[in-house]
Amino acid sequence: MTDTKTPAPAGQGTGAASAGAASVAPTGVRRFSGRWFGDLAIRYAMVIVMLLIIAFFLYRSARFGTPENLTTILIAAAPFALIALGQTLVILTGGIDLSVGSVIAVAAVYGSITAKAFPDNVWLAVVTGMVVGLIAGSINGFVVSVIKVPPFIATLGMLTAASGFAYVAGNGAPITGLPASFSSIANTQILGLTLPVILMIVGILGFAVIMRRTAYGMRVYAVGGNPVAAQIAGVKVGRTLFSVYAISGVLAGLSGVMLASRVTLGAPNLGQGYELDAIAAVVIGGASLLGGRGSIWGTALGLLLIQTLNNGLDILTVPAYWQDVIKGALIVTAVAVDVWSTKRRP
Amino acid sequence: MSVVDQLPGGIPNRGEVNPDAPIMLECVDLKKSFGGVPVLKGVSLKLEQGTITALSGENGAGKSTMMKIASGQYRPDEGRVLVRGEELPAGNPNAAHALGVAIVPQELASVLDTTVYENIFLGRERRRFGFLDRRRMIREATELLDDFGVDIPATARMGSLPVGLRQIVEIVKATSTGARVLLLDEPTSAIAEREVARLIGIMRRLRDRGVSLLFTTHKMEEIRAIADRVVVLRDGGLVTDAPLSTLTDDDIVTAMIGRELEDLFPERPEVRDETVLTIDELVVAPSGAPVSLSVKRGEIVGLAGLVGAGRTELIESIFGTRPVLSGTVTINGEKLRPGNPAASIAAGVALVPEDRKGAGAVLSMNILQNGTLPRLGQFSTFGWLKGRSRTAAVAKSMESVRLRSRGLDQEMETLSGGNQQKVVFARWLTADVNVLLLDEPTRGVDVGARSEIYRIITSLAADGMAVIMASSDLPEILSLSHRALVLRGQAVVGELDRDDLDDPGVQDRIFRLASGMTSHTKGATHD
Structure with a gap:
């Protein structure tokens, strides 16, 4: 999502910015006109599309709008949300992290092994998953920022290697017979929501604030927008690059453990292909793969759009293969609208 | 026989305007704006056969835009381009090429991993039974290079040549496809002194074969060395168009900068x-x-x-x-x-780097963000960005350079070059x-x-x-x-x-x- 499309509350505060003495602040209420409406429609195109899709499903299915179904959507979205957040940071720097799906698997397997060994301290399993993710992410970050291998290649390598590790750890079989204490992690209820959903909501809010309100967020945007300029402004470019891959790894690790806990199975094929849905969510949310442009809110919206669509099409019993066709078309359309609206800007 | 030999003669003497010389390229009242900012405000220009015209003016005067319109890369808002009396379809580089107009851009577009001969025959490869006829291409390329007195093997890799020679290969390529009008955008800006002399020799040789050349420059010594005619643009308008012999250096400089x-x-x-x-x-x-x-x-x-x-x-x-x-x-x-x-x-210590777009500013961020970036430590408490004091400090420094913007939240991308440079200066001045x-x-x-x-x-x-x-x-x-x-x-x-x-x-x-x-x-x- 380009800056102009970022909803104002999370942004730098347009009002505060234009209060600067050097600027000519446009005062007064903007008049409602066709032009204004058109601009607004483009700015919130994704929200409008989302509302249309929701309206369509509500009209076609009585089940879609129930609170139970809403919960189902959120639970399905949660594992994607964590990796999509990390992916947003990576894509903002102009990189990509293809390894997150495999990191989910390897963290799920090692988390499950830990849970079996320490059934009374299942939180150790969560820590293990996150540490596994941190290691994978740090290797990615090191290879990208120090050895300077292109992110696509570096994380493609990790995608393959981590998947291999997931199978090695369980000798090719899923880890079964997990203690009930482990599966209860993902079912912990807080305010009527399960822990993964809470993590998703906290993650989105937290990263939205970090990216907009902290020096770290600004460094990430600057490194993606123009690494040379960032370096001249004193930003430690390599360190910043390393950090986004490490964060992406930790989040994938956390996501993996939660997933294993939810399905009570440490399967080495968990999370397979998730990286593509995460990248799709970021891109639908308006981020540029060239870096520097995008936002956490955009990703959250893109994520919910994909999950709502999955859920609604399931309810309408649209065959899975057709669902993929529709999702594919949506990704390209979303980016096309973004390219077109960016061109239109003055 | 090489293609260059087939070009017609007809060489007017230097500095004299020959009323009988055919007009090879004519620009009529060209106008062009970018984002509402006029870059060309109605410029007309004629190139005679076998002459070298210097298109001169300060940065931002509209020289490159003019060339890009004449070569079909840009579509003018108003006006037209005639090549030997025939109207050039606007914004169609292929049509311009077919009519014999070639451009050697400032940023060369050579494929560095290819060889000299592959580059010369790019897009019109010689074939034999459907396969590439490399021997023929090498032979013909060698002839063309010899013809220009350029002593490089046709099989050399483009990437191994200095920029000046790459440029000459581009010129050879352009003229070997039958170009009668050659547009050179800042041909000497990136090449060594020794190579400038060689380039000038080649430009003269082309002129003597009847090619019309238009080159942009803002260096007086180059204008003096080769131009027959001088055209000066200033702020998108034509201020001088005269034979070199009638102009003094002071005339040209004053025309370029518009003041003493x-x-x-x-x-x-x-x-x-x-x-x-x-x-x-x-x-x-x-x-x-x-x-x-x-x-x-x-x-x-x-x-x-x-x-x-x-x-x-x-x-x-x-x-x-x-x-x-x-x-x-x-x-x-x-x-x-x-x-x-x-x-x-x-x-x-503060640095305002050379390549403003490449190094000075993050164009995807706004003025406030660019103004914050060099002093993130000063503008944050435990990593959290400050609000009002940061905005006030950046606003004050932007004011000190009299930045003209719609507000601190305006994106850098939408600022003019001069205003971008002011931001690149002013962002240091918050401390x-x-x-x-x-x-x-x-x-x-x-x-x-x-x-x-x-x-x-x-x-x-x-x-x-x-x-x-x-x-x-x-x-x-x-x-x-x-x-x-x-x-x-x-x-x-x-x-x-x-x-x-x-x-x-x-x-x-x-x-x-x-x-x-x-x-x-x-x-x-x-x-």
């Missing part, structure tokens, strides 16, 4: 007796000699030299974005940690700066904004900064600096004080120092 030089430059500030920056035996390249220099508060030191002389390297090494081989940089008595821009910034390093501070900036930037530089020096300014623009060096160093081959080859800079022969002297011609140096090489 003195008006462009403010008074030099007073130098204070307090040394801020001391560079001791700094070596920045394995081939370079150690550089020592000290700069006082209020002093502006110019760095002159040709492209590749080591000016940018010196500035980057002081700042820390380039590793230093040996030697030290001291600011106010404190040694700088080498290779650490963040430490340099903390010590009060005290001791040393200001400038690399080509006015490149790509229009004349109006340029004089404002000169005023900013001198007022910052007057506030007590020590300024080092690298520039290829000699008037800039001569008029702004208290002292100037001339660099060549990563070493200082001359130092000129204020009296030297006021000497009428100084331009010639700097040129000789920079290019390594030592015959008339008047013993100026005192390192």
Whole structure:
């Protein structure tokens, strides 16, 4: 999502910015006109599309709008949300992290092994998953920022290697017979929501604030927008690059453990292909793969759009293969609208 | 037989306008705006057969835009282009090519991994039974190169050639496809002196074969060396169009900048007796000699030299974005940690880099964000960005350079070149700066904004900064600096004080120092 499309509350505060003495602040209420409406429609195109899709499903299915179904959507979205957040940071720097799906698997397997060994301290399993993710992410970050291998290649390598590790750890079989204490992690209820959903909501809010309100967020945007300029402004470019891959790894690790806990199975094929849905969510949310442009809110919206669509099409019993066709078309359309609206800007 | 031999003759004498010479290319009342900013305001121009026309003017005057319209890359808002009387379909480079108009762009588009002959025959490869006939292509390419007196093997890789030779290969390629009108955009801007002479020879040879050449430049010596006719653009309008023989250098310069030089430059500030920056035996390249220099508060030191002389390297090494081989940089008595821009910034060093779009600013961010970036530490508490005080500080510094914007939340991308450069300056001014390093501070900036930037530089020096300014623009060096160093081959080859800079022969002297011609140096090489 380009800056102009970022909803104002999370942004730098347009009002505060234009209060600067050097600027000519446009005062007064903007008049409602066709032009204004058109601009607004483009700015919130994704929200409008989302509302249309929701309206369509509500009209076609009585089940879609129930609170139970809403919960189902959120639970399905949660594992994607964590990796999509990390992916947003990576894509903002102009990189990509293809390894997150495999990191989910390897963290799920090692988390499950830990849970079996320490059934009374299942939180150790969560820590293990996150540490596994941190290691994978740090290797990615090191290879990208120090050895300077292109992110696509570096994380493609990790995608393959981590998947291999997931199978090695369980000798090719899923880890079964997990203690009930482990599966209860993902079912912990807080305010009527399960822990993964809470993590998703906290993650989105937290990263939205970090990216907009902290020096770290600004460094990430600057490194993606123009690494040379960032370096001249004193930003430690390599360190910043390393950090986004490490964060992406930790989040994938956390996501993996939660997933294993939810399905009570440490399967080495968990999370397979998730990286593509995460990248799709970021891109639908308006981020540029060239870096520097995008936002956490955009990703959250893109994520919910994909999950709502999955859920609604399931309810309408649209065959899975057709669902993929529709999702594919949506990704390209979303980016096309973004390219077109960016061109239109003055 | 090579294609070049088939070109018609018809060579008018230099400098004379031949009324009978056919008009090869005619531009009629071209207008073009970008984002509401007029870049060309109705320019008409005729190129005669077998002539060389210099298209001259300051950066931003509209030269490149004009060429891109004539070669079909841009579509004009109004006006038309005629090639030998035939109207060029607007915005169609292939049609222009078919009509015999070729352009050699400033940024060469050669594929560096290909060979010379592959590049020459790109898109019209010679075939035999459907397969590439490499032997024939090599033979024909060799003929073409010989014909231009260029001594390079047709099988050499493009990437292994210096830029000047790549450019000549592009010219050979363009003319071998039957180009009758050749447009050269800043052909000498990136090539070495020796290669300029060769390029000039080739341009003359093409003219003698009846090709019409139009080249952009803002260097007087090039205009004098080859042009038959001079066209000067200023702020998108045509101000001069006359044979070279009828113009003096002063006529051309005045036409280019639209005012006397003195008006462009403010008074030099007073130098204070307090040394801020001391560079001791700094070596920045394995081939370079150690550089020592000290700069006082209020002093502006110019760095002159040709492209590749080591000016940018010196500035980057002081700042820390380039590793230093040996030697030290001291600011106010404190040694700088080498290779650490963040430490340099903390010590009060600021850099306005050469390539503004590539290095100076993050275009995808807004003014406030760009203004925050160099001083993130100062503008955040435990990592959290400050609100009002940060906005106020950035607003104040932007105001101090009289930035014209819609607000601090305007994206950099949508600012003009001059205003972008003001942001790149002003973002440093949110804290005290001791040393200001400038690399080509006015490149790509229009004349109006340029004089404002000169005023900013001198007022910052007057506030007590020590300024080092690298520039290829000699008037800039001569008029702004208290002292100037001339660099060549990563070493200082001359130092000129204020009296030297006021000497009428100084331009010639700097040129000789920079290019390594030592015959008339008047013993100026005192390192």
